[in-house]
Amino acid sequence: MDMNQYLEIFIEESQEHLQSLNQSLLGLETNPKDMQILNEIFRVAHTIKGMAGTMGYTKMTNLTHQMENVLDDIRNGKIDVSTFIVDVLFECLDFLENAVNHIASNGTEGNASADDIIVKLNNILVGKNAEAAVTAVASEAVDQGFMKFNQYDNSIVAKALEQGFNVFKVQVLLDSGCMLKAARAFIVFQTVERYGEIIKAIPKVEDIEDEKFENEFSIAIITSENEAVLRKELESISEVNKVIFEKINEVEVELMDSAQVNASEILTDGSTQNEEKESGEDLHSKKSKTGKTVRVDIDRLDNLMNLVSELIIIKTRLEGAGADTTDEDMGEAVEYLERITTSLHDAVMKVRMVPIERVFNRFPRMVRDLSKELGKDITLSLSGEETELDRTVIDEIGDPLIHLIRNSIDHGIEDKEERTKKGKPVTGNLYLRAYQDGNSVVIEVEDDGNGIDIGRVRKKAIEKGIISQSEADTMDEKASVELLFKPGFSTAEKISDISGRGVGLDVVKTKIESLNGVVEVETYSGKGSKFIIRLPLTLAIIQALMVTIGSEKYAIPLNVIRDITTINADSIRNIHGQEVVLNRESVLPIIRLNKVLDVDGSTADAEEEMTIVVVKKGEKHAGFIVDSLIGQQEIVIKTLGKYLSGIRFIAGATILGDGQVALIIDTNSLI
């Protein structure tokens, strides 16, 4: 069979499973006794084993198989979770991740060998098995032909036998051509229940009802009748091909037998053991799946988004046309169309939104590894994982965050000794927060380390020739911190594996700006530093204020506007070459857009009363002088393309209702 068509699904699903494995392993480290986590890990290992097996990836299959054995023993209390075991399990995870990545790029598992890890897993198994096998006997499931009883079942069986009832295991085989298997099974159940009680069914009763079985199923019955009567009744049901009875006389004896079977299975990786798990685990995984989902290629979503964008442009055009006519019907229709396109836009947006959890998930592991490596004690606290962002942003934001977190761990948080010396708690804290703020999403990376050493930053910048000595002397704190984002800058004294290759923060900045976001730093000497990333909620469609400057139309994104006000021309003061006005009891810098954007024929300067759009960038504000306001409008952001990508002050373009192109002002670069 051609497996290629399944390859993509395999890779995607494996990656998802590995991510949840990663999370569970971290959970296991802090809660070694948590059965739920263990079950989850087991489930994931099992699923991957199944998938890899189907695809013919033997290394992954072998490794996960051995993982299962270890996990099973942990689950049964034969092995206690130790740091060593968790480390080995993490190694397994790394191997699997590498294998999946290799498959994604080359289609094969790669040359890396899993043997070392398998040996380690084996050692864990063998080391504990000898004494554990005996003690675990009582709790082990009983292997009895086609159906296994657990402890609870056994106690019921024992009681029934005591009271003189007959206990049978019955395997029912239906005709292979049977059309309504569930209905047949139902008749079998009804028939049996006339004579006794069904205490167990494999598969589960619900699954049988849903026809989730092949042509056979098994039930365990407690009845006062004998085998012959039941057999006759069951065999008389049409489409029942064969009924196999097994009478159970003793519980204890079989327990002993199974103990031996189990012990040998553990040592020889017998296949029966796995089948047992398979049935159990399948049920588990079915249960944990909630909701119905569809996988959609992101390109299709992009296409859908583009179409919605086009629709909004044409809607705006209709609005313009509708305003000129007095036709009431037309006005109503346009209004209705507007409501629909807005809802449609929202709906498409929502489809594209993904919780940031997807990105945050990998950080606990990273922090754990890095802090171990550096001998630092660091607690990572996450919050706001449920905050949603556009899928494209999610895909891109991972690397910048890794940089920032590495930075904090490497440069920010001090050694244990140094922290003790300063009277700080030995354990350093790293906070990763995400939250929505108006039309943007804010991600903060904060540490309680030493903060940024401004003096050293300046010194380094001079050494690297980024600034001159005289520039450094006149530089304020804020500007100095900004130096960190200059290309080729790195303050690490020694180049470490983790950061300090000088390709850090400028890459972060470029990346975030390419996503139309901004990054800022707050630092407190000796107390820590905070990197704040602001990202737009959506990349494609925004609300904007349309303004005119001269004869040109420009758009200012609504989410950056604080308010709109008018001032008198003579209230503008000039302070150190910067024009300002007093607004709301604070000094507001004034920016004349007609000058900055070289617009001819602007009348704004001649007016006595000026219209000012007050725009914010983080905590900073500035007033933009415009000629006049047109109004608020939903606009579709288009890029200016590669050819004009470096243009200052312009964030992009949009197409107005009349087909004209209007530019979107990049307020961040102007403040």
Next chain:
Amino acid sequence: MAANITNKYVVFKLENEEYGIDILRVKEIKEMLRITRVPKAPSFVRGVVNLRGEVIPVIDLRKKFNLQQRNDTGSTRIIIVTVDEITVGLIIDTSSEVLEIEKEFIEEPPTAIASIDHSYIYGIGKVGARLIILLDVSKIISVTA
């Protein structure tokens, strides 16, 4: 772009010279569109236009080649060209025809062409008595100076 696969060229006029662009680079030829000026763009970038929902920069070839400026006329056209996924429009005086020029009729550019910077030129095509300056579009787009 020196390695041409076809030998067909879109020929247009600028000032008194005739120029040719490899037909595979040309997406379409449009009549003048409404142009929105882009501040801080290089002077030869007249602005951006809306080409069926896409925002495309347009380059004024007269400015690019340091020719004398003149007002657009009814015959002014925008040739939309695509190079390495970058699409731009080129404003030209008038477009005339598509010509087939065989390789043997294409000569190396002379070192001194008075009118324009010859780094954009990769050859001179001879069609009868006419001389057609063949332009390397990728150079026009990549050299932003």
